[in-house]
Amino acid sequence: GQNIDQPTEMTATEGAIVQINCTYQTSGFNGLFWYQQHAGEAPTFLSYNVLDGLEEKGRFSSFLSRSKGYSYLLLKELQMKDSASYLCAVRVIEKLVFGTGTRLLVSP
Amino acid sequence: NAGVMQNPRHLVRRRGQEARLRCSPMKGHSHVYWYRQLPEEGLKFMVYLQKENIIDESGMPKERFSAEFPKEGPSILRIQQVVRGDSAAYFCASSPPSDYEQYFGPGTRLTVT
Numbered sequence: 001g002q003n004i005d006q007p008t009e010m011t012a013t014e015g016a017i018v019q020i021n022c023t024y025q026t027s028g029f030n031g032l033f034w035y036q037q038h039a040g041e042a043p044t045f046l047s048y049n050v051l052d053g054l055e056e057k058g059r060f061s062s063f064l065s066r067s068k069g070y071s072y073l074l075l076k077e078l079q080m081k082d083s084a085s086y087l088c089a090v091r092v093i094e095k096l097v098f099g100t101g102t103r104l105l106v107s108p
Numbered sequence: 109n110a111g112v113m114q115n116p117r118h119l120v121r122r123r124g125q126e127a128r129l130r131c132s133p134m135k136g137h138s139h140v141y142w143y144r145q146l147p148e149e150g151l152k153f154m155v156y157l158q159k160e161n162i163i164d165e166s167g168m169p170k171e172r173f174s175a176e177f178p179k180e181g182p183s184i185l186r187i188q189q190v191v192r193g194d195s196a197a198y199f200c201a202s203s204p205p206s207d208y209e210q211y212f213g214p215g216t217r218l219t220v221t
Contacts, residue, residue, distance in 0.1 A: 042214045044212070094141075094163065095153040095164060096151075098151040098152070
């Protein structure tokens with residue numbers, strides 16, 4: 001079976017740092033993705049981790065621990081436009097298995 | 109380089125009608141994936157296709173749903189005899205061979221009345 005868990009909703013203040021956690025149990029593993037999705041729009045790629053450790057890309061960083069089945073997405077210097085859903089997805093062979101997404105609300 | 113194109117963006121069908129959703133992958137991409145997103149739920153994998161081949165259809169409902177990716181033209185997701193529960197956003201993604209990233213199209217929002 002496939003199981004990916006992430007919090008349903010988080011709130012944070014503009015300029016702050018927020019960490020969105022994701023735990024997974026899947027029948028295979030070929031990498032972990034984070035996507036951002038604004039309401040009514042397509043998911044857009046943020047990051048990809050296949051090896052343990054931290055990947056940094058501007059204001060966004062993503063961490064992976066394969067032994068723990070755990071990842072997090074770190075967003076720094078939050079901006080209002082970061083209000084969106086953040087989707088954790090595990091690549092199993094070729095397909096992506098998604099969590100239900102974390103809705104992040106950034107307030108002034 | 110244009111992104112993944114999907115049409116129509118919005119589709120309204122009455123119960124029992126057929127729905128045809130089209131996806132044109134990015135130039136140079138030969139792999140196409142279809143995902144469904146029900147209201148307030150995550151994206152669920154439906155099917156993975158390469159040109160003229162269905163590679164993985166483990167997420168497709170057994171009845172009424174079919175997909176194709178012909179040698180020429182877009183990939184088509186076809187839903188026969190639609191029911192209210194088919195109302196959802198259907199996203200297509202594409203990737204080039206030997207690349208991990210899937211690029212998503214804007215989606216088709218299907219409403220069944």
